[in-house]
Amino acid sequence: MIELVLAIITIALVVISLTLNIIILIKNSQKQHVNTNQDESIKEITGLISKDLDDKLSKLRIELNTSLSNFQSSLSTMTKNEFTGQNTQQKQNFDSMIQSITSNLKTFNDTLLNNTTTSENKLENIRTTVEKSIQSLQQDNSKKLDEMRQVVDEKLQKTLDDKLAQSFDMVTKSLQKVYESIGEMQTLASSVGDLKKVLSNVKTRGILGETQLGNILEQILSSEQYDTNVVTKKGSKDPVEFAIKMPGKDNSFIYLPIDAKFPMDTYQTVLDAYETSNSDNVKSAITALNTKIKKFAKDIHDKYIDVPNTTDFGIMFLPIEGLYAEVVKSGVTETLQRDYKIVVAGPTTMAALLNSLQMGFKTLAIQQRSQEVWKILGAVKTEFDNFEEVLTKTQERINQASDQLEKLVGTRTRKIQKRLDDVTKLTQEEATKLLDE
Helix, strand or coil, X not given: CHHHHHHHHHHHHHHHHHHHHHHHHHHHHHHHHHHXXXXXXXXXXXXXXXXXXXXXXXXXXXXXXXXXXXXXXXXXXXXXXXXXXXXXXXXXXXXXXXXXXXXXXXXXXXXXXXXXXXXXXXXXXXXXXXXXXXXXXXXXXXXXXXXXXHHHHHHHHHHHHHHHHHHHHHHHHHHHHHHHHHHHHHHHHHHHHHHHHHHHCHHHHHHHHHHHHHHHHHHHCCHHHEEEEEXXXXXXXXXXEXXXXXXXXXXXXXXXXXXXXXXXXXXXXXXHHHHHCCHHHHHHHHHHHHHHHHHHHHHHHHHHCCCCCECCCEEEECCCHHHHHHHHHHCHHHHHHXXXXXXXXXXXXXXXHHHXXXXXXXXXXXXXXXHHHHHHHHHHHHHHHHHHHHHHHHHHHHHHHHHHHHHHHXXXXXXXXXXXXXXXXXCHHHHHHHHHC
């Protein structure tokens, strides 16, 4: 039946295709006839053919619709009959399948029930065994834990006792060191207090600066090159602490006065002003320090400088480098040199200045003694001429002695040898033995 339907559809499609081709040809022929202006008769023939084809196509369409309707009815009837037969057969097969499945399910249910009962019995046995094992294991673990706890407690107690003993020893030693440190701090505090007392006393500060200056002079110069506590100005009763002997004319000398100053209070005020970071306080403190330094310079100039008995300048020694640096930074040193002929020196610059003076002393000593050196060289030359004369005479005497010795060795030896020719000569062994006796 399906093959018949397919054949009809194929025929219909072929007819439709032919019809469409004929229509296209007619359309094309109509266009060509219109473009070339053919006769009206051809148009009429074409119209008749087109009408005839349209009628045939209409009939063919009706027939195809009728055939398709019939085919659809037949196909529906056949399908319904076939489905009814198949449904009956499938129902029978389905009932049989249900019965088989029901039987299998019943068998499976029985088997599952038996397996469940068996499994429950086995699980009960396993549970009982496991409970007994767990109970026994718990008892063993409890005993072992008690033993371990006892051992751990003993070790912890021992370790704790040892650690406590060590810690106690360490704490005791630390406390002992702390006590010692406290004692040292107390000693240091006492020393600082004593130093503070020393520095707070003007006279003591002066002694400190004088001592430091004396140590520097002692290390660099010899004791003959400077004097201590000497009056350098005629008619004055104020002795200067130290005065260096500067070489003068005709083996004389003049003094270079050096005085130590230590304005600790004013310098401490400057340091405190720096800590406050207040520019006004700093300027005020520096001004006060410069004023005191100028006063010291004026005192040195008026009390100790006396040209030509002294140099036309003096030295102010400041025993602290920080104080010296602050004075130099303030720019007051130029004023001191210009107005009072005073040079400011700290510990380092003082040592450098004294080393320079020492080199000058050595150079001057060499210049002064150069004439003595020439005299000594002249004396050496005279003595060398005398030595040459004596050496010549000695050489002549040595030559005479050599000639006499040669004469003695030659002539006398030959005479003795001639006298001994008649004597019988002994062997070496006999001669040695005889002489040894």
